[in-house]
Amino acid sequence: MPTCTALIVAAGRGSRFGGPLPKQYALLGTQPVLRHTLAALRVVPGIDQLRVVIAAGDEGHYQVAAEGYDLPPPILGGPSRQLSVLNGLEALASEAPDLVAIHDAARPFVRAADIAACLEAVTAHGVDGAVLGIPLADTLKRVTSSNAISETVRRDNLWRAQTPQIFRFEPLLRAHRDAAALGATEATALTDDAAVAERAGLKVVMVAGSGDNTKITTAEDLQRATTMETRTAFGFDVHGFTSGAAVMLGGVSIPHIQALGGHSDADVGLHALTDAILGTIGAGDIGLHFPPSDPQWRGVSSDRFLKHALGLLAERGGRVIHLDLTLICEAPRIGPHREAMVDSIARIAGIGRNRVSVKATTTEGLGFTGRREGIAAQAVATVEVPRS
Numbered sequence: 001m002p003t004c005t006a007l008i009v010a011a012g013r014g015s016r017f018g019g020p021l022p023k024q025y026a027l028l029g030t031q032p033v034l035r036h037t038l039a040a041l042r043v044v045p046g047i048d049q050l051r052v053v054i055a056a057g058d059e060g061h062y063q064v065a066a067e068g069y070d071l072p073p074p075i076l077g078g079p080s081r082q083l084s085v086l087n088g089l090e091a092l093a094s095e096a097p098d099l100v101a102i103h104d105a106a107r108p109f110v111r112a113a114d115i116a117a118c119l120e121a122v123t124a125h126g127v128d129g130a131v132l133g134i135p136l137a138d139t140l141k142r143v144t145s146s147n148a149i150s151e152t153v154r155r156d157n158l159w160r161a162q163t164p165q166i167f168r169f170e171p172l173l174r175a176h177r178d179a180a181a182l183g184a185t186e187a188t189a190l191t192d193d194a195a196v197a198e199r200a201g202l203k204v205v206m207v208a209g210s211g212d213n214t215k216i217t218t219a220e221d222l223q224r225a226t227t228m229e230t231r232t233a234f235g236f237d238v239h240g241f242t243s244g245a246a247v248m249l250g251g252v253s254i255p256h257i258q259a260l261g262g263h264s265d266a267d268v269g270l271h272a273l274t275d276a277i278l279g280t281i282g283a284g285d286i287g288l289h290f291p292p293s294d295p296q297w298r299g300v301s302s303d304r305f306l307k308h309a310l311g312l313l314a315e316r317g318g319r320v321i322h323l324d325l326t327l328i329c330e331a332p333r334i335g336p337h338r339e340a341m342v343d344s345i346a347r348i349a350g351i352g353r354n355r356v357s358v359k360a361t362t363t364e365g366l367g368f369t370g371r372r373e374g375i376a377a378q379a380v381a382t383v384e385v386p387r388s
């Protein structure tokens with residue numbers, strides 16, 4: 001079995017991606033793109049070692065992405081992708097693996113079986129390299145500077161090249177050393193490692209891979225690649241009546257012959273909604289985040305609690321799909337205030353009114369709500385969060 005090191009190129013700055021982080025460190029679901037890529041490669045039989053080429057200054061981002069994977073130190077890249085790969089190859093020169101599999105950090109969906117097929121192809125007699133790719137399905141047009149079509153390019157025998165691109169190590173290192181001596185114009189034409197190898201006269205073959213092995217280039221790609229899952233959770237709360245002239249329900253003050261007593265402004269509706277949101281992300285309950293014993297929450301407006309829970313959801317990349325609140329009491333009458341509550345909850349949650357439901361019921365005079373001792377609230381939150 002030949003030895004093979006995977007060289008993962010993560011040194012790009014991602015000018016097309018925008019955002020505060022280079023795309024390879026942006027979160028795909030709950031983890032950096034690079035971590036997904038490392039996870040995909042480390043389980044491939046035939047790959048003995050992973051090495052990552054990073055840009056100087058990205059060490060902190062790299063540590064987060066590679067935490068717990070026990071990799072050798074990252075290799076610092078150069079001013080271009082080609083020179084970054086050369087730095088990586090030079091760093092491997094002393095151990096000289098039989099094969100090197102060069103892979104884009106921004107291709108986290110590569111399949112182990114496709115890499116295995118590529119590894120098998122490169123070990124065939126007379127082959128120096130094998131590249132994962134897919135035959136072109138779209139029709140190709142060459143256009144003028146004003147986008148007028150000048151030619152339809154026959155797509156016979158045309159492929160799109162992906163990564164990994166796997167090569168015999170020594171000939172590829174020599175090819176990259178030669179290419180490094182080229183002028184800038186000639187060098188920019190070498191857009192992948194296969195081009196460097198072809199220029200050196202090496203024999204490189206294409207291996208059919210999968211359309212799933214896409215490269216994350218834009219923020220939109222990242223969003224499209226994030227698989228979301230739907231979660232639903234329940235919240236329940238009760239507050240007892242005390243003396244006063246109004247109750248807070250769903251963030252709306254409703255005149256009444258009594259007030260609700262207890263934690264904060266005692267908005268039983270927003271408390272139930274807060275617990276429901278916390279439930280969707282397994283983040284405990286309202287009492288854990290805002291202990292009733294803590295005097296700082298006395299009298300405070302309960303939209304703070306709901307916003308806190310929504311903030312935790314947003315931190316996890318989640319969003320609310322629907323909120324459903326049921327208030328259980330004999331009085332005050334909820335109907336006249338229903339629309340105001342829907343508005344209030346929609347505003348606090350930053351969602352459309354069509355995603356909020358407020359219902360009311362009585363217990364037909366039975367139990368503590370029937371005896372007008374207090375108000376109970378039930379809430380169901382439906383959210384979408386990145387699958388992790």
Ligand code: MG
Nearest residue numbers: 237263268271
């Ligand atoms: Mg409460």
